[in-house]
Amino acid sequence: MIPALGLIGGLLLGLFLHPDVPLWLQPYLPVAVIAALDAVFGAVRSMLDGIFSDKVFVVSFLSNVVVAALIVFMGDQLGVGSQLSTAVVVVLGLRIFSNVAAIRRHLFHA
Amino acid sequence: MSVGSGESGWRTLARMGRPRATKANALAAVLAAALGFAMVTQVHQNRSSGLDNLSQDDLVALLDGEAQQAVRLGHESDTLTYTRDQLRGSSGDQAALSAAQQRLTQLGILAGTLPAKGPGIRVTVADPKAGVQSANLLDAVEELRDAGAEAIQVNSVRVVASTYFSTGSDNRLQVDGTAISPPYVLLAIGDPHTMSTAMAIPGGVVSTLRQLGATTVVTSSTAVSVSALRARSGDRYAQPDTTSTG
Structure with a gap:
């Protein structure tokens, strides 16, 4: 509940503040957001599976974000940044889809 | 899959979603807030930036x-x-x-197809001894041309490029085949001072005519009328060459 409220609060904050993304962060923010979304959906799924742990969520959230940003950073350094971004987004997207599918099965039995 | 029924799934969610005042839960909330903030920021950035992405x-x-x-x-x-x-x-x-x-x-x-008027000189050659030859008239005309005469008329004949001076069978001078008789009057339009000076140079037209016994009077005028016209005649052989310029 509280994390959900935090999410909504963050959304509202962003809506009202309209901050500019610093240049150095621009390549990493989209991937980091996708990674965090993956962590959130994974958390919801684990909740429904009954194996949710706050600590695991925090660690997976942070590690997801950091690893995604690191992969993109590495790709940038190697000259394949855009391709690696695509790869990360595809993988995370697949995970999000599978998590959402699991959540759906839990909640709707369908 | 430990979930047996739909209620169980929702109940699990509700149970897990209950506010718990744990440090990890607060941290999760902070992370969720950061995620929301980042999402909105990214969306906003993506919409506002044109070529950056x-x-x-x-x-x-x-x-x-x-x-x-x-x-x-x-x-x-x-x-x-x-x-x-x-x-x-x-x-x-x-x-x-x-x-x-x-x-x-x-x-x-x-x-010579158009009448002309302007400043110029009138050269009147009285020839009582009939000593003036056609060459003398030609000299006079050439001298006038050298002095910048733009239109010349001898008696009633317009002087043009093809004008010739000759002597007829009756010893009268002819200009373009037209007999003229003394006194010969040359009308020239141009700079009067230059032309009268050209007429009067030593050994020039006037002195030569004087040696022939003719008296020459040169009068400058601001309005000399060269009114004698020459019939327009098309060239029979020479055609304009349009293939080359200059």
Whole structure:
């Protein structure tokens, strides 16, 4: 509940503040957001599976974000940044889809 | 899958979603807030920025497209500019027409088909001893031309490029086949001072005529009228050469 409220609060904050993304962060923010979304959906799924742990969520959230940003950073350094971004987004997207599918099965039995 | 029923799934969610005042839960909330903030920021950034998010290939393609567009528009601009100049050329035609008119007038005066008037001199040669030869008249005319005469008339005959001086069978001087009789009157339009000076130079026309027993009177005038005309005659052989210029 509280994390959900935090999410909504963050959304509202962003809506009202309209901050500019610093240049150095621009390549990493989209991937980091996708990674965090993956962590959130994974958390919801684990909740429904009954194996949710706050600590695991925090660690997976942070590690997801950091690893995604690191992969993109590495790709940038190697000259394949855009391709690696695509790869990360595809993988995370697949995970999000599978998590959402699991959540759906839990909640709707369908 | 430990979930047996739909209620169980929702109940699990509700149970897990209950506010718990744990440090990890607060941290999760902070992370969730950061996620929301980042999402909105990214969306906003993505909407507000135009070219920033395009890849290098996209930018190159875009640049190519812009360059081609620029070339195309440049061609169009050239065409339109040309057309505009063509249309604007109506005034240019007017200028060319007036220039051609002016040139026609000049040529008409040169060819003797148009009367002319202006400042000039009148040379009156009285020839009581009949010593003046056609060569002397020719000398006088050449001298006047050298002095810048623009239109010359001898008695009632206009002097043009093809004018010739001869002596008839009756020993009368002829200009272009027309017999003239003394006193010979040469009317010349040009700078009066220059032409009268040219007439009076030592050993020149006037002194030569004096040696022949003729008396020459040169009078300057601000309004000399060369009114004798010459019939317009087309050239029989010489045609304008339009293939070469200059």
